[in-house]
Amino acid sequence: AQSVAQPEDQVNVAEGNPLTVKCTYSVSGNPYLFWYVQYPNRGLQFLLKYITGDNLVKGSYGFEAEFNKSQTSFHLKNPSALVSDSALYFCAVRDRGRRALTFGSGTRLQVQP
Amino acid sequence: NAGVTQTPKFQVLKTGQSMTLQCAQDMNHNSMYWYRQDPGMGLRLIYYSASEGTTDKGEVPNGYNVSRLNKREFSLRLESAAPSQTSVYFCASSEALGTGSYEQYFGPGTRLTVT
Numbered sequence: 133a134q135s136v137a138q139p140e141d142q143v144n145v146a147e148g149n150p151l152t153v154k155c156t157y158s159v160s161g162n163p164y165l166f167w168y169v170q171y172p173n174r175g176l177q178f179l180l181k182y183i184t185g186d187n188l189v190k191g192s193y194g195f196e197a198e199f200n201k202s203q204t205s206f207h208l209k210n211p212s213a214l215v216s217d218s219a220l221y222f223c224a225v226r227d228r229g230r231r232a233l234t235f236g237s238g239t240r241l242q243v244q245p
Numbered sequence: 246n247a248g249v250t251q252t253p254k255f256q257v258l259k260t261g262q263s264m265t266l267q268c269a270q271d272m273n274h275n276s277m278y279w280y281r282q283d284p285g286m287g288l289r290l291i292y293y294s295a296s297e298g299t300t301d302k303g304e305v306p307n308g309y310n311v312s313r314l315n316k317r318e319f320s321l322r323l324e325s326a327a328p329s330q331t332s333v334y335f336c337a338s339s340e341a342l343g344t345g346s347y348e349q350y351f352g353p354g355t356r357l358t359v360t
Contacts, residue, residue, distance in 0.1 A: 136287075164347050166347075175351035175352050176337075177351070178349070181348055183347060222287060222288070231276060231295055232278070232293060232303055232304075233278075233288075233349060234290075235280075235288040237285055237286055237287045238287055
């Protein structure tokens, strides 16, 4: 079975400060890992993915995430938050050989001006 | 390209009524998915179709049926709606396994209320 945990329902950060949104996962094999963002009343938009190779992956809008196999984590980071980054963020995992994604429960990011 | 489109955007049903949610993608993707999103629970997979002509159950298939009409279209049917099916439904698509592209692309969602 595959599962994802996002331990924080909400993260608050001031504009210009760095942000981290946490994600840990559990899979039986090697994972494919993803971050998606959802703005109000919209579908999910793909941010970045880890498939293989470099543990630090860079995505859209200045976001990056670090794959840590020993800690089974894939935390999302941005060095300088913008008010426009305020949204709901989902981590997702897929075991290699499986088709379906398993999503975390989501973390709401609030960036204050 | 429109990407993934869904109709309708909103729907209100009475308990016991039936309806079909429509989804289409213009990215020539092989795989398509239906998810439901409930507060605090993330997205849960209802059904998916790995390729045209095949469908498989996901995590929460009870009360739903699907049809992969052709490569572009994947519909979700509620035969007898229940209040527990009040949710936001998302359709998604992706390339097939082994193609080197792994992310799923999502439609804008259908907000369904069952009274």
